[in-house]
Amino acid sequence: MYRIKLEADYLKKLAFDGAKKRYGDPLADDVMERLVFELHIMKTMGFPGYFLIVQDFIAAARNMGVSVGPGRGSAAGSAVAYCLGITQIDPIEYDLLFERFLNPDRISLPDIDIDFDDDGRGEVLRWVTDKYGKEKVAHIITYGTMASKLAIKDVARVQKLSLSESDRLAKLVPDKIPNQKLNLKNAIAYVPELQAAEMSSDPLVRDTIKYAKMLEGNVRGTGVHACGTIICRDDITDWVPVSTADDKETGEKMLVTQYEGSVIEDTGLIKMDFLGLKTLSVIKEAVENIRLHRGITLDIDTISITDPATYKLYSEGRTIGTFQFESGGMQKYLKELEPSTFEDLIAMNALYRPGPMDYIPDFIDRKHGRKPIEYDIPVMEKYLKDTYGITVYQEQVMLLSRLLANFTRGESDALRKAMGKKLRDKLDHMKPKFIAGGQKNGHDPKVLEKIWGDWEKFASYAFNKSHATCYSWVAYQTAYLKANYPAEYMAAAMSRNISNITEITKLMDECKAMSIEVLGPDVNESNLKFTVNEVGNIRFGLGAVKGVGEGAVQCIVEERRANGPFQGIFDFVQRVNLNACNKKNIESLALAGGFDNFPEIKREQFFALNSRGEVFIEALIRYGNRYQVDKAAATNSLFGGDNVVDVATPEIPLAPRWNDLERLNKERELVGIYLSAHPLDEYAIVLKHVCNTHMDELDNKPALAGREITMGGIVTSVRRGTSKNGNPYGIARIEDYSGSTEIPFFGNDWITYQGYLNEGTFLYMKARCQPKQWRQEELELKITSMELLPDVKERLIDKITITIPLPELNKQMIADLSVLTKEHPGNTELYFKVTDPENRSHVEFLSRPVKLSVGKELVLYLEENPELSFSIN
Secondary structure, eight states, X not given: OHHHHHHHHHHHHHHHHHHHHHHOSSOOHHHHHHHHHHHHHHHHHTOHHHHHHHHHHHHHHHHTTOOBOSOOGGGGGOHHHHHHTSOOSOTTTTTOOGGGTOBTTBOOOOOOEEEEOHHHHHHHHHHHHHHHOGGGEEEEEEEEEOOHHHXXXXXXXXXXXXXXXXXXXXXXXXXXXXXXXXXXXXXXXXXXHHHHHHTOSSHHHHHHHHHHHHHTTSEEEEEEEEEEEEEOSSOGGGTSOEEEEEOTTTOOEXXXXXXXXXXXXXGTOOEEEEEEOHHHHHHHHHHHHHHHHHOOOOOGGGSOTTOHHHHHHHHTTOOTTSSSOOSHHHHHHHHHHOOOSHHHHHHHHHHSSTTGGGGHHHHHHHHTTSSOOOOSSGGGHHXXXXXXXXXXXXXXXXXXXHHHXXXXXXXXXXXXXXXXXXXXXXXXXXXXXXXXXXXXXXXXXXXXXXXXXXXXXXXXXXXXXXXXXXXXXXXXXXXXXXXXSHHHHHHHHHHTTTTOHHHHHHHHHHHHHTTOOEEOOOTTTXXXXXXXXXXXOEEOOGGGSTTOOHHHHHHHHHHHHHHOSOOSHXXXXXXSOTTTSOHHHHHHHHHHTTTTTOTTOOGGGGGSBOTTSOBHHHHHHHHHHHHHHHHHHHHHSTTOOGGGOOOOOOOOOOOOOOOHHHHHHHHHHHHSSOOSOOGGGGGHHHHHHTOSOOGGGTTOHHHHTTSOEXXXXXEEEEEEEEOTTSOEEEEEEEEETTEEXXXXXXXXXXXXXXXXXXXXXXXXXXXXXXXXXXXXXXXXXXXXXXEEHHHHHHHHOOEEEEEEEGGGOOHHHHHXXXXXXXXXXXXXXXXXXXXXXXXXXXXXXXXXXXXXXXXXXXXXXXXXXXXXXXXEO
């Protein structure tokens, strides 16, 4: 008791010290009342020590320069947590409720999940372990169980069943079974081939299924919970059995509880979640980019919440690369909503999920006045005003039950839980109390019945406002950075997705739409990660080039900072430590374009043979080593000096230029994407304006069902094989600007199309999405025709219409378009549409003498001049 009192007194002091900074001095009555109430509950429930520990390691994290999230989950409802710096969202301003977090009527341990930036999470855990002692801090074990397919494979291995038969049986297990739980018993009933295996005459096959059914669901192995951590006042071994596991980051041994997370709290120990949030790392890196590029030190926690540029970005749906709001559906709703307040963003974050999504159009119409904002009882406006009369949050149900029917804090939380989990008995028990309480306050029982019915219908969808508010604030920070410091933010986002090529490609496309160039790696400008150069474009990081280690990059960057930019390739090998930056590193840099800005040498020449039959790169390395040895000797010589070093530079051999595809493929091998150009650029007009489906859409087969599909791309790889029945098949990976996907070809399809399916072939395909022959409930993509893109490009584009606003028309534009349209003659008709915005009129012209082939130069010119637009066919 004495310990709790002392802890409570110290917590009270810290809370009120923080409150004066957060709310000013003296404190307003409502703030004082809230803090006193929360501190009393914490003390009576025995949790002051818990809050002191959390406050302690969060303060330490901030002092170490680690980014800490604004809060997560219901903990953001605590004003004490806000005053202690545990959370960064004011719960009083946003109507967040403490009893959603700690409720004296519901005795449960507090649960504060903390987000840290990815790099800093490990540092905080080390600090906690050092401060509280290795014997008192432990991670939590996880138990992995045998799933259906794994059970079959494990048993088959022990039974010595052939690998091919083991794979066949495992593949027979479906990924899901309609309206049934996925397990072997249900899978056997659902799949005839598994029934046959269970009754097989082969005892190995029969026993494999038999034992797999018995073992399914049993523990197979152990792991370590990704973020759960226990901090104990005594040695952990006094409370629970422990084992050890290897820390993946440091390789050191660490304690792990042998009870898993779901039961650990029953032992009296409190679990804390130390979570890594990549978005915090992106924000932290963006802030550092701003400091380096603009010399501005930005405090991201104090940015304006009413920034016009940020709300403009949201209203235009330009949210690619930002947190939580970047999906296509969300962009569509944001454009319709045109959010103007932070509350709009919180509501969209809460509504954009299955179920409540149906209320979004109504929410948008009410905001814009197309539908009236109505309240069943006028006093409800107090808590529903921010969401235009729609109940969006669990907290609104809690507050309204108190306002209308005098529910206590504990009762309102019990109501929230009962509605969220559809606990019918509890709801039936609480409904009369709500009606009676409302009548006592003078409200019509029929209206109260309607409110209760509405709550029952929607409250299971209602979202935790505390969590929505915290994550909307993180999302707002990313949008603020993108709107106000676009290059710095996009560079940070790409640095943090360096190994995710699909995401990098998407972010690069967004940069292009924002008129920000993403430049290839360059030894004179690149750092380890993506950075912003002097003119505001993004430079690829050297660390993103395969085969170039961090040590080599640091060596190049340090030499450049110490002695200035490299003047050429010979200057580079004279100055860089060739032990740290070796031949393999230089090869990779050359192929990726890292030396392209040196005028004396092209990529091809690094790999050409000189007059002595030696590859130039080897001669270059030997020259650099000899120069550095002679320079070191001259420096140490009694008669030494700079002029003593005299090593002849090797000749740079001539080399035939690689074709575009060969050069780009070598670049892609090292960078992971086509960077300086894309092999499909010549056919971009067809892929973007004629094809109706892109490769990244092919996974969503239900959306493709019942429509004629046209698509195109380049074949990047082909796997050939022979089926069990002896029939040949092939699986081709085909890529377009959106990404790549594998398309299988079996039986007659492979025989028909195999001639087209070679690496580097450009294809135009038609397809349909139809039910599989033997499994009608599953859809498959069926290619119906295939042609070479170069052969069909002219045929597919009948005409191009270029739209020019009259005020923008000038001699230079006419001259540019004249050259570009006459450069490549072809069969496409050329139309011009001149518009007069003032008179709202337009005139269309056909250019009879000119028929063209629409090439990448013309398309690039039209895209780079935003005042011009064009349409195909």
